[in-house]
Amino acid sequence: MEWTANGSLTVLPAARHPELLAPAVADALARLDPDVAVTVGVAEINPGLADTAAFCEQYGVAMDASANCVVVKGKRGGDIRFAACMVLATTRADVNGVVRRRLDVRTASFAPMEEAVAHTGMEYGGITPIGLPQGWPILVDAAVASAPEVVIGGGIRGSKLFLPGRALLALGGAELVEDLARAVG
Template identity: 85%
Template sequence: MRWTANGSLTVVPAAQHPELLAEAVSDALGALDPEVAETVGVAEIDPELADTAAFCERYGVSLDASANCVVVKGKRGGGIRFAACMVLATTRADVNGAVRRRLDVRSASFAPMDEAVALTGMEYGGITPIGLPQGWPILVDGAVAAAPEVVIGGGIRGSKLFLPGRALLALVGAELVEDLGRTPG
């Protein structure tokens, strides 16, 4: 596989480099269909540059090729539901519209950082949809799914994953949600 959204980074097959992944991510990659797993690459990065804007600027990766994984918490009555939303870095997840309706909750908001980290077993700034807790819906914006390649977290702040957007739809619990990402403004 040849990855092209890498900017100045060297990308290697993710399945062959578990040391660059959170344990849950490595385990989930191993459980994927091999044809999907081989499309996933990983690059080591400076953990201080894990946040999207800093990462893109330093490594020459386009914001259009970067996708963010946003953990959302929804409440209805006494119940709480979580979901992961995959949107391009140039957009924001429509939490109060599309996500709230999909989760069938009265209110939805970004999960607090400490809670998202504790539940996922991943580092803040590196949370990725690969390896999330069982039963969480993974809502993938149409623009992410259509992207020839996206750059996402590796579960740790010290790496990024590179894969075709459509590969995210192969994850257990993944759903295509058109217009999930909204342009800010």
């Protein structure tokens, strides 16, 4: 497999480099359909550059090739529901509209950092949809799903994953959501 959105990074097959992944990510990758798993690459990065803008600038990766995994927390009465939203870095998830309706909750907001880290077992700035808790919906914006390749977190701040956008739809709980994201600005 050849990855093209890598900028100045060397991308390796992720399944062969679990040391570059959070444990939950490595476990989930091992359970993925082999035809999907082989499309996932990983590159080691400076953990201080995990945030999207800094990462893209330092390594020469286009912002529109980067996808963010946004953890959303919704509430309805005493019921709390979490979801992950995959949107291009050049957009923002429509949390108060599309996501709130999809989760069937009265309020929805970005999950606090401490909660997102505790529930996912991943590092903030590296949270990825691969390896999320079972039962979490993974809402994938159409622009992400149709991208030939996206760069996402590796579960730790020290790596990034490279894969076709459509590969995200092979994850348990993943669903394509039209108009999940809104343009920034």
